[in-house]
Amino acid sequence: MHPALQGLITIIVGVGGCIGYFYFSNQFLDRVLFPASGKHAGRNINRANRIRPWLFLFPALFALGLYLAYPVFATLWLSVTDRNAGGAFIGLGNYRQMLDEPKFWEALGNNMLWLIVVPAFSTGFGLLAAQLTDRISWGNIAKSLIFMPMAISFVGAAVIWKLVYDTRPVNQDQIGVLNAAWLGFDGGPFSVLVLQIVPALVLIVFAAFLAYGVFQMARSLLRGGQSHSATSRLGLVLRAAFAAVAAWVVWLSLGSVVSLLSAKLPYGEPQTWLTIPYWNSFFLMAVLVWIQTGFAMVILSAALRGIPEETIEAAVIDGANPFQIFFRIKVPQISGTIVVVWTTITIVVLKVFDIVFAMTNGQWETQVLANYMYDKLFRANDWGVGSASAMTIMLLVTPILAWNVYNARRETR
Amino acid sequence: MRLSSKKSPLTWAMHISVVVLVALWLFPTVGLFVSSFRTADQIANTGWWNALFTQERQAPAIRISGDESVVDGEFVIAGNLFDSDKVEISKWGTSSRAPNAFVPGDVVDVGDGASLTVAADGGFRLSGPESFGDSRLPRVFTTATAPPEFTLQNYRFVLFDPGNREGMAKAFFNTLTVTIPATIIPIVIAAFAAYALAWMRFPGRALLIAAVVGLLVVPLQLALIPLLRLHNDIGIGKGYLGVWLAHTGFGLPLAIYLLRNYMVGLPRDIIENARVDGATDFQIFVKIILPLSFPALASFAIFQFLWTWNDLLVALVFLIDSTGETTVMTKQIVELLGTRGGNWEILATSAFVSIAVPLVVFFAMQKYLVRGLLAGSVK
Numbered sequence: 001m002h003p004a005l006q007g008l009i010t011i012i013v014g015v016g017g018c019i020g021y022f023y024f025s026n027q028f029l030d031r032v033l034f035p036a037s038g039k040h041a042g043r044n045i046n047r048a049n050r051i052r053p054w055l056f057l058f059p060a061l062f063a064l065g066l067y068l069a070y071p072v073f074a075t076l077w078l079s080v081t082d083r084n085a086g087g088a089f090i091g092l093g094n095y096r097q098m099l100d101e102p103k104f105w106e107a108l109g110n111n112m113l114w115l116i117v118v119p120a121f122s123t124g125f126g127l128l129a130a131q132l133t134d135r136i137s138w139g140n141i142a143k144s145l146i147f148m149p150m151a152i153s154f155v156g157a158a159v160i161w162k163l164v165y166d167t168r169p170v171n172q173d174q175i176g177v178l179n180a181a182w183l184g185f186d187g188g189p190f191s192v193l194v195l196q197i198v199p200a201l202v203l204i205v206f207a208a209f210l211a212y213g214v215f216q217m218a219r220s221l222l223r224g225g226q227s228h229s230a231t232s233r234l235g236l237v238l239r240a241a242f243a244a245v246a247a248w249v250v251w252l253s254l255g256s257v258v259s260l261l262s263a264k265l266p267y268g269e270p271q272t273w274l275t276i277p278y279w280n281s282f283f284l285m286a287v288l289v290w291i292q293t294g295f296a297m298v299i300l301s302a303a304l305r306g307i308p309e310e311t312i313e314a315a316v317i318d319g320a321n322p323f324q325i326f327f328r329i330k331v332p333q334i335s336g337t338i339v340v341v342w343t344t345i346t347i348v349v350l351k352v353f354d355i356v357f358a359m360t361n362g363q364w365e366t367q368v369l370a371n372y373m374y375d376k377l378f379r380a381n382d383w384g385v386g387s388a389s390a391m392t393i394m395l396l397v398t399p400i401l402a403w404n405v406y407n408a409r410r411e412t413r
Numbered sequence: 414m415r416l417s418s419k420k421s422p423l424t425w426a427m428h429i430s431v432v433v434l435v436a437l438w439l440f441p442t443v444g445l446f447v448s449s450f451r452t453a454d455q456i457a458n459t460g461w462w463n464a465l466f467t468q469e470r471q472a473p474a475i476r477i478s479g480d481e482s483v484v485d486g487e488f489v490i491a492g493n494l495f496d497s498d499k500v501e502i503s504k505w506g507t508s509s510r511a512p513n514a515f516v517p518g519d520v521v522d523v524g525d526g527a528s529l530t531v532a533a534d535g536g537f538r539l540s541g542p543e544s545f546g547d548s549r550l551p552r553v554f555t556t557a558t559a560p561p562e563f564t565l566q567n568y569r570f571v572l573f574d575p576g577n578r579e580g581m582a583k584a585f586f587n588t589l590t591v592t593i594p595a596t597i598i599p600i601v602i603a604a605f606a607a608y609a610l611a612w613m614r615f616p617g618r619a620l621l622i623a624a625v626v627g628l629l630v631v632p633l634q635l636a637l638i639p640l641l642r643l644h645n646d647i648g649i650g651k652g653y654l655g656v657w658l659a660h661t662g663f664g665l666p667l668a669i670y671l672l673r674n675y676m677v678g679l680p681r682d683i684i685e686n687a688r689v690d691g692a693t694d695f696q697i698f699v700k701i702i703l704p705l706s707f708p709a710l711a712s713f714a715i716f717q718f719l720w721t722w723n724d725l726l727v728a729l730v731f732l733i734d735s736t737g738e739t740t741v742m743t744k745q746i747v748e749l750l751g752t753r754g755g756n757w758e759i760l761a762t763s764a765f766v767s768i769a770v771p772l773v774v775f776f777a778m779q780k781y782l783v784r785g786l787l788a789g790s791v792k
Contacts, residue, residue, distance in 0.1 A: 006590070006653060014598040014657075022605055026695045052694055053615040060606030060665055061621075066643075067636060067662020068628045074639030125434075132431045142431050144779060146438045151775035152768050153723030155743040159750065159764035160441045163448065163461075163757060175460045175757070177444065290438065295786065302787050322423060351632050354725045358747050373634055374726070383638055390634045401630050408626040409619065 018059065025055045072394065079387035094384035104389065106365055107372040110281050111396075114352065114368060116249055117282065119345040121289045123338060126296025130304055131326060133297070143301065147294035154291070154354030161287045162359060165273040179270045187267035195265060200257045207253040210246050217243040238403070277365045284366055287355050292348060296341045303337035304330060343400050350396055369393050442768075448761040450563040456757045465561055471512060472559075474552040477529075477539055487540045494535040494553060504556040505531050512554035523551045531555075567762040579753070581766045584745040588722060588767070590653060591732065591741060595660035595721045596714055602661070603668030604710070608698050610669065611676035612684060622673070628666040636663070637730050644731065652739065656732040663727070664717045671716075674788050675709035676702060712785025715778050719771050742767035 029051060034044035082090045098104050129146050133139035149157065166176030174180040185191035217239055274280045307330055315329045331338075353370035360366045362375065369389055376386035447461045455464065479492040506514040507523060515521055517533035527541030531553060539550065571581050609615075610622055636659075644655045679702065687697050703710075721727075725743040732739050740748075746763055753759050775782065 010594045010654070010657060011597055014594060015601050018598070018601040018605075022695065026693065030693065050615065053609045053613040053618075056605045056609035056613070056694075056698075057621070059602045060669060063602065063658075063662045064625070064628060064665055067640065067659065068631050068633075068666065071636035071639040072631060075635045078638060129431075129434055132427050132434070136428060136431060139431070142435045144776070145435050147779070148442070148772070148775065149438065150782075151719055151771040152442070153725070153743055153771070155723070155725055155746050156764050156768045159746060159760055160445045162750070163444055163761065164441050166757075173459050175456060177440065177460070177462070180460055180462075290441070293438070298783050298786055347630050351634065353634075354743070357725070358750055370632075370634055377638060378730070387638060390632070390637075393632045393634055397630055397632055401627050404630060405623045405627045409623050 021059065022056070026052070029055065075387045075390050078383055079391050081384065083383045094388040098385045098388045103367055103372060107367040107369045110367060111369045113281060114285055114349050115346060117285050118288050118292065118349045119342045122292035122296045122345050123341050125289065125293040126341065127300050129293065129297040130301035134301055134304055143297065146297055149291045150294045152291065155358050157287050157291055158355055158358035165283060167270050167272045170270055174270055178273060182271060183268065185267060191267065196260055200260050203253045203257050207250045211250050214243050214246045214250065274360055275364045280360065280364055281366050284355055284359055288349065288352060292345050296345065299341050300334065300337060303334040307333050343403070347397065347400060350393055445761050445764060448757055449567055449765045451758065452564055452566065453756065453758045471554070471556045474509065474554050476552045477537060477550040481545060487542065488544050490539045490545065490550070492537060494531070494537060494555065499560045500535055500557045502531065502533050502535060502555050502557045506554045507551050509554065513556055567758045571759060571762045571766060579745070579749060581742060581745060581763050584740050584742045585766065587739055588741045591656055591728065592718060592721045594657045596717045598657065599661045599664040599668050599717060600710060600714060603665055603672055604703065604706070605698065607669050607672035607676055608702055610673045613694065625666050625669050629670060633663050633727070641730055651732060651734040653732065656728060659727050659731045660721050664720070667716065668713050671713050671785060671788055672706060672709050675706055679705055708781060708784060709788065711778065711781040712788065715774060715782050716785055718774060722771055
């Protein structure tokens with residue numbers, strides 16, 4: 001049968017089946033099982049109304065249970081069994097095998113880097129774009145252009161950026177933008193300024209900013225540690241974790257500053273960007289930042305517009321300059337939204353697969369967990385280790401999952 | 414905020430920063446778009462940013478051809494090297510060792526007493542004492558400035574060439590076949606569930622809502638092996654049915670979450686009044702809730718459409734079997750990246766074919782997309 005025809009039939013059967021199910025099951029409930037007439041009419045109506053929600057929910061619950069909840073446990077089970085031994089229980093054997101593989105540590109390390117860089121830059125650029133575009137007349141057009149990469153598939157984006165990173169031999173014209181720009185630098189004072197001093201300064205400012213945040217957090221933790229009630233203990237732990245990660249990032253960026261300033265850049269040679277270990281991960285991350293910035297911008301722009309005008313006016317009257325207004329008045333008021341954007345992008349990063357799969361397939365030390373898992377499951381056919389790495393991703397998602405559920409519970413209560 | 418009405422330097426800085434930001438974000442996509450309209454030769458020789466301007470470059474050798482005529486006792490072949498009349502030659506030559514040996518107007522001896530001259534507009538005149546007959550005529554190397562030139566040839570090849578086994582036409586329809594049912598079916602299922610979670614009272618409702626929120630972030634990586642095994646066990650195997658079911662399952666949490674959040678905000682009075690008037694829940698849902706929820710339905714539909722159209726992983730695992738008959742566009746492009754990594758004209762065109770539809774949907778329905786994003790994450 002032709003797939004298009006099959007698709008059409010599926011739509012008709014699927015949609016018709018759903019509507020038919022809802023209609024007839026309701027009819028059955030009201031007419032046959034508990035008819036709203038006769039001796040027990042009142043009792044029957046109550047009974048029917050008690051059952052009806054589950055009629056409405058059943059297909060969704062069934063699909064959710066089968067396609068999302070069950071696999072979590074099935075994967076957990078697969079990760080502690082050995083497929084070759086007929087599915088015998090082997091405890092943590094798969095995990096031990098996974099931990100012994102250098103490729104896994106490479107993937108985990110890269111993932112950590114992705115987890116810091118991509119949400120940070122996407123949110124940062126998004127905030128910048130939101131703030132700037134909100135105040136100019138053609139802001140909506142600019143917004144929609146920055147937002148556009150959201151519609152482009154990761155694979156499409158991979159092709160787009162592969163063209164940007166393309167390399168030609170030294171005696172030919174470069175067709176990749178990055179190499180063309182790179183060959184424009186000749187190693188003179190201007191090159192040093194643009195490629196080494198400016199990025200180093202940016203990194204130092206960034207690190208100082210973070211260090212200040214860590215300092216503030218540590219101080220509030222030390223001072224208010226005892227006085228908090230039991231409900232905010234989770235928040236306390238989260239803050240401590242956040243401070244630890246931030247401190248690590250500060251250390252990382254200061255290290256980068258040193259290596260950046262001491263590096264001798266190979267001027268005049270076209271670079272194969274995607275094969276330079278360590279830095280090539282950043283070229284892959286740029287693709288995701290490019291895609292996710294629009295998302296951050298849209299959400300943050302809505303949040304910025306929601307800020308009460310009076311607070312800003314008051315600040316202006318008090319003589320605050322635009323930068324103070326932005327950092328001291330606006331950003332604190334949208335910090336909740338910033339956290340939401342950050343965590344949403346974090347989830348996307350944890351699942352990132354297509355970009356690495358299409359651009360480097362994990363070669364040249366660019367492996368990430370999702371691609372490592374795919375490698376194990378479908379290339380090496382090793383379900384045990386593959387499931388173990390899938391569980392690792394799940395483990396990394398769990399804090400965010402718990403946080404989201406906690407917030408949702410608080411809101412619906 | 415219009416507190417500073419006069420154009421301060423800061424306002425200018427703001428305009429310039431936005432221009433830079435937009436240019437940065439647009440530049441990569443424009444590069445691919447422009448490249449898809451250039452020939453392989455153009456792409457390989459110059460960066461796409463040159464394509465928009467008149468440029469001087471060395472053209473590949475052109476062998477002279479044309480009908481012979483006799484003028485004043487000499488045998489002459491004359492014509493123009495180029496189809497276009499906008500080309501201007503700056504240098505030319507007759508051998509690959511010295512392609513820039515002559516300037517337009519030079520008369521050059523090409524052996525056997527024959528002489529050749531090429532004018533700046535590409536017009537040439539080859540004359541000799543004897544008939545050229547079947548002998549090989551000389552080749553001409555030119556360095557010329559040519560105006561921008563674009564072609565639809567790549568699209569013709571990628572989409573309509575029946576001899577092209579790596580074409581995108583079949584993959585395009587396969588993607589469409591995956592996408593449409595995978596977008597519509599979850600909406601129907603989720604809408605009923607969302608109504609129950611928003612407007613019906615029953616024990617365990619809050620718990621279910623929390624569960625949906627939790628499932629929102631479960632990585633679908635976990636689902637691959639168990640579900641593939643399940644599909645094989647119940648006889649679905651790899652195919653469209655499997656991929657439709659998988660997309661339905663994976664799309665449901667977001668669908669339920671978005672729709673429930675929207676439905677909860679609908680005015681309570683309408684629903685209560687309908688109840689008092691004796692409408693059943695089914696009637697309330699179909700006649701009142703569903704029409705009122707159109708914006709939320711549209712938001713989710715766009716999300717799901719973009720997600721299923723752009724998806725690679727689910728299609729790789731649940732759809733594409735070893736015959737490759739059911740390949741989708743994303744998979745096709747990954748294949749091309751492997752086999753045709755250097756053929757940018759094919760890669761760029763194929764990628765753009767797959768990007769075009771989501772871009773149209775994006776620009777046409779951006780309003781709903783933004784609304785959905787806001788409802789889905791800021792809550």
